[in-house]
Amino acid sequence: MTALQTLLSEAPYSVPAERRSALLLQGLNDLTAHHYAHSRQYERIVRGAWANRITAECIEDVPYLPVSLFKTTDLRSVRQEDVRMTMTSSGTTGQAVSRIAVDAETSTLQQRALANSLSHVLGGKRLPMLVIDTADVFKNPQLMSARGAGVLGMMRFGHDHAFALDPQLAPDITAVRDFLDKHGSKPFFMFGFTFIVWLQFYEELKGLGLDFSNGILIHSGGWKKMVERAIGNEEFRAKFLQEFGLRHIHNFYGMVEQLGSIFLEGADGLLYPPNFSDVLIRCPETWRVLPYGEMGIIQVVSLLPRSYPGHSLLTEDLGVIEAVDPEPRRWMGHGVRVVGRMKRAELRGCSDVVATSMAA
Amino acid sequence: MIRVWSPTPQLIAVDAFLAQVDAMEQEGVAPFDSARLELIGEVSRRILADPMARTQPQFVALGYWMRRSALSRMKIEWLERHASQDEVLVSRGVALHLPPTNVDTIFVYSWVLSFLAGNTNIVRLPSERSEAVEWLISVIIAAVYEAGMGQQHLFCAFDHTGDILADISRRCDLRLIWGGDAKVDAVSRLPLRPDGLSIGFPDRTSATMIASAAYLAGDSSSRDALAVALFNDVFWFDQMGCGSPRVVFWVDPEGREGMADLAERLSQVISQRGYVGEPATAIAKMVAVYGMLADGKVHRSEHYSNALDIAYADIQDGQGSTKQGGGFLTSVTVGDVADIATWVRRDMQTITHYGFDHAELLRLAENIGSQGGYRLVPIGQALMFDETWDGIPLITHMTRRIVVRV
Numbered sequence: 001m002t003a004l005q006t007l008l009s010e011a012p013y014s015v016p017a018e019r020r021s022a023l024l025l026q027g028l029n030d031l032t033a034h035h036y037a038h039s040r041q042y043e044r045i046v047r048g049a050w051a052n053r054i055t056a057e058c059i060e061d062v063p064y065l066p067v068s069l070f071k072t073t074d075l076r077s078v079r080q081e082d083v084r085m086t087m088t089s090s091g092t093t094g095q096a097v098s099r100i101a102v103d104a105e106t107s108t109l110q111q112r113a114l115a116n117s118l119s120h121v122l123g124g125k126r127l128p129m130l131v132i133d134t135a136d137v138f139k140n141p142q143l144m145s146a147r148g149a150g151v152l153g154m155m156r157f158g159h160d161h162a163f164a165l166d167p168q169l170a171p172d173i174t175a176v177r178d179f180l181d182k183h184g185s186k187p188f189f190m191f192g193f194t195f196i197v198w199l200q201f202y203e204e205l206k207g208l209g210l211d212f213s214n215g216i217l218i219h220s221g222g223w224k225k226m227v228e229r230a231i232g233n234e235e236f237r238a239k240f241l242q243e244f245g246l247r248h249i250h251n252f253y254g255m256v257e258q259l260g261s262i263f264l265e266g267a268d269g270l271l272y273p274p275n276f277s278d279v280l281i282r283c284p285e286t287w288r289v290l291p292y293g294e295m296g297i298i299q300v301v302s303l304l305p306r307s308y309p310g311h312s313l314l315t316e317d318l319g320v321i322e323a324v325d326p327e328p329r330r331w332m333g334h335g336v337r338v339v340g341r342m343k344r345a346e347l348r349g350c351s352d353v354v355a356t357s358m359a360a
Numbered sequence: 361m362i363r364v365w366s367p368t369p370q371l372i373a374v375d376a377f378l379a380q381v382d383a384m385e386q387e388g389v390a391p392f393d394s395a396r397l398e399l400i401g402e403v404s405r406r407i408l409a410d411p412m413a414r415t416q417p418q419f420v421a422l423g424y425w426m427r428r429s430a431l432s433r434m435k436i437e438w439l440e441r442h443a444s445q446d447e448v449l450v451s452r453g454v455a456l457h458l459p460p461t462n463v464d465t466i467f468v469y470s471w472v473l474s475f476l477a478g479n480t481n482i483v484r485l486p487s488e489r490s491e492a493v494e495w496l497i498s499v500i501i502a503a504v505y506e507a508g509m510g511q512q513h514l515f516c517a518f519d520h521t522g523d524i525l526a527d528i529s530r531r532c533d534l535r536l537i538w539g540g541d542a543k544v545d546a547v548s549r550l551p552l553r554p555d556g557l558s559i560g561f562p563d564r565t566s567a568t569m570i571a572s573a574a575y576l577a578g579d580s581s582s583r584d585a586l587a588v589a590l591f592n593d594v595f596w597f598d599q600m601g602c603g604s605p606r607v608v609f610w611v612d613p614e615g616r617e618g619m620a621d622l623a624e625r626l627s628q629v630i631s632q633r634g635y636v637g638e639p640a641t642a643i644a645k646m647v648a649v650y651g652m653l654a655d656g657k658v659h660r661s662e663h664y665s666n667a668l669d670i671a672y673a674d675i676q677d678g679q680g681s682t683k684q685g686g687g688f689l690t691s692v693t694v695g696d697v698a699d700i701a702t703w704v705r706r707d708m709q710t711i712t713h714y715g716f717d718h719a720e721l722l723r724l725a726e727n728i729g730s731q732g733g734y735r736l737v738p739i740g741q742a743l744m745f746d747e748t749w750d751g752i753p754l755i756t757h758m759t760r761r762i763v764v765r766v
Contacts, residue, residue: 342643
């Protein structure tokens with residue numbers, strides 16, 4: 001069995017940190033060798049910046065790429081004709097987006113892995129699903145970026161889908177009430193992006209006496225808008241419990257560059273990488289791995305990416321590992337708190353960036 | 361509304377401002393007027409005497425550049441070159457200065473030269489002004505007002521939006537646009553007076569070249585001194601100045617180079633000076649380096665600290681993306697100075713040098729002439745402002761000549 005098969009055969013989120021590291025190291029080294037052999041670009045990077053380190057002695061030593069490299073450079077380890085889809089990250093207009101080449105094999109791995117992770121909180125069989133978004137999110141090609149793909153990806157894990165919002169993102173109260181009448185008395189699945197769940201769902205539906213106590217809410221992304229409104233995870237959870245009776249809430253941390261790997265929120269509010277992934281925290285000065293409890297830049301490793309060299313990535317997010325193997329069989333491995341995005345770089349210079357509006 | 365320093369910032373209506381510009385039309389004086397030389401000398405004295413300047417090395421450089429003695433020398437040299445029996449040198453008229461947002465002394469250099477050329481001036485001050493820059497502005501404007509010249513030199517700030525820039529441009533004889541390709545392009549669409557002259561300073565990149573034999577023959581202290589000079593060139597404006605070098609050419613017929621040795625010494629200067637690379641900049645550099653590695657533009661990279669990354673390239677690989685600043689140098693070894701020419705494009709501004717004689721420098725200048733390149737100066741002088749900038753003798757362009765034939 002490969003390392004990935006072994007890790008996927010275990011109960012989700014159950015492999016303790018130390019044993020996980022050993023299994024991951026083998027799998028990550030295999031992936032480094034695989035990408036080295038199949039991507040000329042990756043080979044040049046490992047040769048030029050990593051002293052040709054194909055086999056690392058420990059996870060910390062596995063070469064990593066900065067996640068933004070996928071915005072500037074075409075990196076893939078499969079032939080162009082084998083690319084089944086190119087995933088792009090969300091980004092505001094004008095910003096460069098990551099472009100991730102996914103082939104059939106990697107796509108299958110991502111789906112299997114995601115199913116494995118979600119079964120941990122949703123149970124073994126598919127549940128009725130209330131999507132906290134509009135059905136237009138994947139009909140409208142302009143929305144069919146990360147958000148549409150995210151919704152579509154999650155919809156595989158539910159049935160009898162209903163959409164809680166209309167195309168203007170106003171709540172569709174009839175649809176929500178119909179869904180609750182039909183499915184509200186047994187467990188059901190709810191999914192949406194964090195700021196939409198808060199702004200368009202919670203803020204709009206509070207006070208109506210709706211009962212979501214059998215719901216399991218999974219949400220992710222868009223914390224920036226929440227931080228602007230000073231809504232923390234604690235408050236988010238408290239309000240949903242108080243208002244809707246909803247206690248099964250799981251935030252997750254994930255990125256298009258490591259699709260299929262979601263760090264799910266455990267009972268302690270920390271985010272846990274699935275068995276086949278891990279998180280390292282690096283010092284932003286020396287780039288050495290920091291001891292538990294110290295805040296630094298998040299590095300993520302995953303055994304899923306085979307069609308593109310994304311198995312070891314340095315993110316631009318700040319985080320801290322606050323728990324290790326806290327709850328046997330439920331939440332094992334590194335529990336990380338994601339603190340936010342690092343400060344943007346601003347260098348002085350002769351060249352003004354303001355020019356476009358000037359001549360108008 | 362336009363904010364005008366008179367001498368403290370006041371908001372005045374656009375119409376009133378334009379009327380003031382109209383009144384400046386015939387207020388010019390002869391080039392190198394002695395009252396004006398005195399005034400600049402006085403500003404220099406005040407800058408250099410103030411403790412504030414000591415915290416800002418670029419202000420010290422500015423203060424020295426505009427010393428009374430330096431200006432007298434500039435006057436003599438310029439007149440020697442340009443004065444003639446058959447021509448009377450006169451000012452051009454009303455000049456508009458549009459300095460860059462981020463390099464905080466350019467507005468002074470631009471204004472001083474035009475002031476000495478005898479023009480009346482409108483200076484649009486940078487939109488982002490640090491406390492130090494506010495101080496610099498106040499020193500200059502105080503001196504201008506004390507000399508009774510406040511009505512002919514308008515230091516102001518206004519938005520990019522609206523027609524203000526167009527309305528001002530239409531009244532000007534001379535316009536200097538600092539701030540890169542996009543800004544030069546955008547502003548150049550606005551006409552000046554029909555006989556006006558617009559000078560743009562677009563995006564530039566710069567390099568340095570070192571004769572390996574001279575470097576390797578030098579002792580430790582001479583190498584350290586070179587590292588200090590290179591530090592100033594690279595890090596003064598976070599390596600984002602037009603003259604900040606991004607490439608280091610090692611020139612040696614036998615292919616020797618000393619990059620690793622120089623990088624170690626440079627690292628020491630970086631920590632001695634307390635220059636810290638931001639983590640976000642370090643990651644941006646990593647993205648740039650890895651992208652260049654992936655594209656085969658460089659073949660190896662060394663990370664020294666968040667403030668210094670060195671990549672190694674071969675001359676035939678061609679230029680990779682070299683826009684990333686914050687301490688990122690690409691080292692290229694060539695056999696002869698003439699080989700550098702293959703790397704030079706139109707946007708190459710300054711090549712600083714170490715260990716070459718005059719003849720070799722002239723040979724390089726001739727070799728790159730058809731492509732680009734505007735200055736070959738010693739390492740340590742990359743950011744030193746010169747009256748000839750981007751190949752343009754500024755005072756000459758800021759004046760005009762009346763031909764007199766008998």
